[in-house]
Amino acid sequence: MAGTVNHSRIKVAVIGAGAAGLCAGRHLISEPEKFQFDIFEQQDDVGGTWRYSPRVGSDEYGLPVHSSMYKNLKTNLPKEVMAFPDFPFPDCDGQSFLHHTVVLQYLEEYAKQYGLYTHIKFHTLVENVEPVEHSNDKVEWIVDIQDVASNERARFVYDAVMVCNGHYSVPYIPEIPGLDTFDGLLMHSHDYREESKFQNLKVVVLGAGASGIDIAIEISKVAAEVVLSHNTPPKTSRLLPNMTQEKGIESVQKSSVTFIGGKKYQCDAILICTGYLYTYPFFHPKCKIEIGDQKVSPLYLHLFHIDYPTLAIWAVPKLIIPFPIYDQQVKVFLKFLKGIVKLPSKEEMRGDAERDFLKRLESGFKPRHAHVMPGDFQWEYDDKLSELGKIKPIPDAVRNLFKHVHFTRTQDVLNYKNVNYSILDEKTFLEIE
Numbered sequence: 001m002a003g004t005v006n007h008s009r010i011k012v013a014v015i016g017a018g019a020a021g022l023c024a025g026r027h028l029i030s031e032p033e034k035f036q037f038d039i040f041e042q043q044d045d046v047g048g049t050w051r052y053s054p055r056v057g058s059d060e061y062g063l064p065v066h067s068s069m070y071k072n073l074k075t076n077l078p079k080e081v082m083a084f085p086d087f088p089f090p091d092c093d094g095q096s097f098l099h100h101t102v103v104l105q106y107l108e109e110y111a112k113q114y115g116l117y118t119h120i121k122f123h124t125l126v127e128n129v130e131p132v133e134h135s136n137d138k139v140e141w142i143v144d145i146q147d148v149a150s151n152e153r154a155r156f157v158y159d160a161v162m163v164c165n166g167h168y169s170v171p172y173i174p175e176i177p178g179l180d181t182f183d184g185l186l187m188h189s190h191d192y193r194e195e196s197k198f199q200n201l202k203v204v205v206l207g208a209g210a211s212g213i214d215i216a217i218e219i220s221k222v223a224a225e226v227v228l229s230h231n232t233p234p235k236t237s238r239l240l241p242n243m244t245q246e247k248g249i250e251s252v253q254k255s256s257v258t259f260i261g262g263k264k265y266q267c268d269a270i271l272i273c274t275g276y277l278y279t280y281p282f283f284h285p286k287c288k289i290e291i292g293d294q295k296v297s298p299l300y301l302h303l304f305h306i307d308y309p310t311l312a313i314w315a316v317p318k319l320i321i322p323f324p325i326y327d328q329q330v331k332v333f334l335k336f337l338k339g340i341v342k343l344p345s346k347e348e349m350r351g352d353a354e355r356d357f358l359k360r361l362e363s364g365f366k367p368r369h370a371h372v373m374p375g376d377f378q379w380e381y382d383d384k385l386s387e388l389g390k391i392k393p394i395p396d397a398v399r400n401l402f403k404h405v406h407f408t409r410t411q412d413v414l415n416y417k418n419v420n421y422s423i424l425d426e427k428t429f430l431e432i433e
Contacts, residue, residue, distance in 0.1 A: 009033070009034060009035055009036045010034060010035050010036075010159045010160060010337050010338075011035075011036050011037070011157070011158045011159045011160070012024075012028060012035055012036070012037040012038075012158060012159065012160045012161070012162060012337070013037070013038055013040065013129075013141065013143045013156070013158040013160070013161045013162070014028070014037060014038065014039040014040070014161075014162045014164055015039075015040050015126050015129075015161065015162070015163050015164055015165050015282070016039070016040070016041060016048060016163070016164035016165040016166060017039050017040075017041035017043075017045075017046040017047070017048065017111070017116075017120050017122075017164075018046070018047060018048015018049060018050065018107075018164060018165075018166050019048060019050070019107060019322060019323050019326060020048075020164035020166070020314035020315050020322075020326040020330075021039050021041070021048070021162070021164035021314075022039075022046060022107060022110055022111050022116060023084060023323065023326045023327050023330050024037075024039070024162045024164060024314070024330050025037065025039050025111075025114065025116040025119055025120075026084075026110065026114045026116065026330075027327075027330045027331065027334055028334070029114055029115060029116065029119065030114075031334075034338060035334075035337075037119060038119060038120075038121060038156070039116065039119050039120040039121065040120075040121050040124045040125075040126050040143075040145055041120055041121065041122050041123075041124060042063060042066070042123065042124060042125045042126075042148060043059075043066060043122065043123075044122050044123060045108070045122065046107055046108055046111045046116075046117075046120065047104045047107050047108065048066070048067075048107075048166050049066065049067050049068055049069060049166055049168045049169065050067070050069060050100055050103050050104045050107060051066075051067055051069070051104060052067055052069040052070075052071070052100060052101070052104070053065055053066075053067050053069075054071075054193055056190075056191040056193065057191075061123070061148040061149065063125065063148060064169065064170070065169075066166075066169045067169070068168045068169065068189065068190045068276070069100050070189075070192050070193050070194065070215070071193050071194040072099075072194065072218060073099070073100045073214070074097050074098060074099055074100070074214075074417055075097050075098050075100070075103065076097070076210040076211070076214065076409070076417070077097075077321060077402070077405060078096035078097055078401065078405060078420075078421050079092065079095075079096055079097075079098055080096060080398070080401060080421050080422065080423045080429065081321050081324075081398055081401050081402050081405070082103070082321065082322075082323055082324075083106075083323060083324075084110065084323050084324065084327055085324060085327055085394075087110055087113065089102075089106055090106075094420050094432065095420060096417075096419070096420040096421045096432075097417040121145070123147055123148050123149045124145050124146070124147055124148070125145065125146045125147075125148050126143060126144070126145055126282045127144045127145060127146050127153075127282055128142065128143070128144035128282055128284055129141060129142070129143055129144075129161055129163075129282050129283055129284060129287060129311075130142040130144075130284035130286055130287070131284075131286050131287060131308050131311070132157075139308055139310055140157050140158065140159060141157065141158045141159070141160065141161045141310070141311065142155060142156075142157055142284075143155070143156050143157070143158055143161065159310060159337075160310040160311070160312075160337055161310070161311045161312075162312055162314065162330075162333065163280065163311070163312065163313040163314060164314045164315065165280070165315075166315050167276050167277070167278050167279075167315050167316070167318075168190075168276050169190070169276065169279070170190075170276055170277045170279045171188040171189075171190040171191075171272070171274075171276060171277070172274050172275045172276050172277045172294075173188060173272055173274065174206075174272075174274055176249055176250075176251065176252055177250075177251040177252070178251045178252040178253055179252045179270075181252065181253065181254055182252050182253070182254065182255075182270060183254045183255055184201075184255060184267065184268045184269050184270065185197060185198075185201070185268065185269035185270070186269070186270050186272075187269070187270075187271050187272070188271075188272045188273075188274075189207075189211060189212065189215055189271065189272065189273040190276070192215055192271065195218050195219045195221065195222050195223075196222065197269075198219045198222055198223045198269055198271075199222045199223070200222070200223065200224050201223050201224060201267075201268035201269045202223070202224050202225045202227075202265075202266065202267045202268050202269070203219055203223045203225065203226045203227070203267065203268065203269045203270075203271060204226075204227045204229050204249070204257055204265065204267050204269070204270045204271070205219070205226060205227070205228050205229065205271045205273055206229045206230070206248070206249055206270065206271070206272050206273060206274060207229075207230060207272065207273035207274045207275070208228055208229075208230035208232055208235065208245075208273075209273065209275065210409070211273060212228070212230075212273030212274075213228070213235070213413055215271065215273060216228050216243065216271075216273075217239070217240060217243070217413070217414065219271070220239075220240045220242050220243050221240070223242065224242065225242050225243075225244070226240075226242060226243045226244075227243075227244050227245070227246050227265060227267070228243060228244070228245045228246070229245075229246050229247065229248055229249055229257070229259060230245070230247075230248060231247060231248040231260070235410070235413065236410065236411075237409075237410060237411055237412055237413040237414070238412065238413075238414060239413070239414070240414070246259045246263065246265070247259045247260040247261055247263075248260050249270075250262075252270070255267070255268075257270065275318075277291075277294070278291050278294065278296050278316070279291075280313070287305070287308070287311070288307060288308075289305070293367050293368045293370075294367075294368035294369070294370060294371070295357075295367065295368070295370035295371070296313065296316055296370075296371070297353070298349075298350060298353065299313065299316065299353060300343065300344075300349035300352060300353055301352075301381070301384060301385060301388070302316045302317050302371055302381070303316065303329050303332075303333065304333070304336070304343065304349070306346055306349045306350055306353070307346065309336065309343055310337065312329070312333050314326055314329060314330075316371050317371050317372075317373050317378070317381065318371055318372045318373065319372050319373050319374050319378070320373050320378050320381075321378070321394070321398070321402055324394050324398065325378070325381075325382065325394075328382060328385045328386065328389075328391065328393075328394065329385065331389055331391050332385050332388055332389035332391065335389050335390075335391075341388060341389055341390075343388075357370055360372075378402075379393075379394075379399055382394050395426040395427070396426060396427050397423045397424070397425065397426055397427055397428055397429045398423070398429075400429060401421060401423065401429040404429070419431060419432075420432040
C-alpha cells in the first residue's frame with residue numbers, strides 16, 4: 001500500500017505505534033476517502049514506552065531497548081485525566097492510578113477498536129526520512145525502512161510524515177566531573193527495573209521529577225539510605241524516614257559525591273533520573289532539524305516543521321497530559337493536511353516560536369526547558385492549538401483535575417495515588433471516598 005501512487009488520497013507515514021502513533025492512526029483511519037497511511041514500529045507490538053521489557057541495553061535484534069518502564073510503575077496521573085477523549089479507560093475497580101500493564105492493555109484495545117493493526121508494520125526500523133522538493137512547491141517524503149528481523153530494506157514515498165517515536169528512550173546524563181570514576185552502582189532510570197539491586201545500599205537519586213521521586217520512594221523501602229539530590233526547591237511533602245534531600249551533585253569521587261555547596265556524602269549507588277534526550281536518528285540532513293540543549297527547531301507550536309509543515313513531531317512538549325494533547329495535535333495537523341487549517345507565514349511562525357522561547361527565559365526557565373509546559377503553559381498551548389484548528393479545548397474538568405493532582409502530589413507524595421476520582425461532566429470532577 002505504502003508505495004502505490006494514488007493522488008486522490010493523502011499518503012501519510014506514521015513513525016511509532018505508541019500512544020501518539022496510535023492516536024494518529026485512529027484519526028487517519030476515520031477518513032479513508034482522504035488518507036492512506038502506514039505505521040512503522042520497531043517493536044513487536046503496540047504501546048511504545050508502555051510496553052515493559054525486563055531487558056536493558058539491547059533487544060533481541062541488537063537495537064537499544066526502547067521502554068523505560070519499571071516493574072512496579074503506577075501512573076502519576078489518574079486515568080480520568082490520561083484517557084483519549086473518545087476512549088475512556090475501563091472502570092479498573094474504581095482505581096484512578098493504574099499499573100503500567102493496564103495502560104498497555106488500554107492502548108492495545110484502542111488499536112483493536114479502531115482497526116489499526118492492519119496498518120502497522122512491526123519489526124520495522126525507519127532509517128531515513130528525506131524531503132524531495134518539486135518545482136511546484138510540493139514536498140514529498142522519502143521514507144527508507146529496514147525489517148529488523150529479516151534485514152530486508154524498502155523505500156516508500158509519502159505526502160506527509162507524523163513522527164511519533166517519543167522522547168523516553170535515550171537517557172540524558174548530565175556532565176558531572178568524576179562521574180566516570182565512580183566505583184559503585186551507577187544507573188540511569190532508563191535501565192531501572194526493580195529495587196533489589198539497592199538492598200542495604202546508600203543511594204543518591206539525582207533528579208526530583210515525578211518519576212525520580214517515585215523511584216526514590218520505591219528504592220527507600222530496601223535501601224539503607226536514599227538521598228534525593230536536586231536543584232529545585234526542597235520538597236515539603238513527608239518522605240520515608242530514610243530519605244533526605246540535598247542540592248544537586250557538584251562532583252563525584254570513587255565512593256562519594258560532593259553536593260553543590262561542598263557537602264560530601266559516602267554512597268554505594270547513584271541513580272540518575274534526569275530525563276531523556278530528543279532523538280530522531282532517521283532525519284536526513286535535508287530535513288534541517290536542529291536539536292540543541294533539549295530544544296527542537298524550527299517548530300511551530302512545538303509540532304509543525306516551519307520550513308516543511310507536512311512533517312510534524314509529536315511528544316515534544318513535556319509535563320503535559322500526553323494522550324489528550326496528542327489527540328489535539330493530530331486533529332489540527334490532519335485539518336492542515338486537508339487544507340482546512342491555514343498556517344501563518346514562515347516568518348510569522350518563526351516569530352511565534354521565538355516569542356514562546358523568550359517567554360520561558362523571562363519566566364526563569366533555562367534554555368533546555370524550551371518545551372516544558374508546567375502550570376498554565378500547557379493550557380495556553382492547548383488554547384492556541386484549539387484556536388488554530390477550530391476544535392474544542394480540553395474540558396475544564398480534565399484541566400482542573402490535573403491541577404488538583406499536581407497540588408496533592410506536592411503535599412503528600414507518599415499517598416496521593418491512593419485517592420480515586422470521577423469526572424461528572426465537562427466542568428466537574430469528584431473525589432471518591
